[in-house]
Amino acid sequence: MEIKKSAIAGTLESSDAQVVVDPGENGIELTIQSSVINQFGPQIKAVVLETLQRLGVTSGKIAIVDRGALDCTIKARVECAVYRSNDQVDNLPWGGAIQ
Structure with a gap:
C-alpha cells in the first residue's frame, strides 16, 4: 500500500x-x-516501522507526536492514518490482516 495523500490520526x-x-x-x-523519547524512543520506532511493513508501506514521511501512548494505540493511529491517506474507509481489516 502506498501513502497517496496527507492524512492524520490521533x-x-x-x-x-x-x-x-x-x-x-x-x-x-x-x-x-x-516526552518519553529517552525511555521508549526505540520501542516507538519499532512499532511504527513494523506496522508500516505489515501494511506494505515502503515510502512516505511519517511524523509522530507521542504523549505517552501504549504500543497498541500507536499501531492503531498509524494504521488509521495510512488507510485515510488511501480514502479506504469501508471493510477495513482491523485485527485481521494487520496483527
Whole structure:
C-alpha cells in the first residue's frame, strides 16, 4: 500500500499519539517527538516501522507526536492514518490482516 495523500490520526491528549503521514519517495522518513523519547524512543520506532511493513508501506514521511501512548494505540493511529491517506474507509481489516 502506498501513502497517496496527507492524512492524520490521533490527538495530542495525554496517553495518545498524533500520526501524520505524507507521500514520499525516499523510503520511510520517520520523525518522532515524545516526552518519553529517552525511555521508549526505540520501542516507538519499532512499532511504527513494523506496522508500516505489515501494511506494505515502503515510502512516505511519517511524523509522530507521542504523549505517552501504549504500543497498541500507536499501531492503531498509524494504521488509521495510512488507510485515510488511501480514502479506504469501508471493510477495513482491523485485527485481521494487520496483527
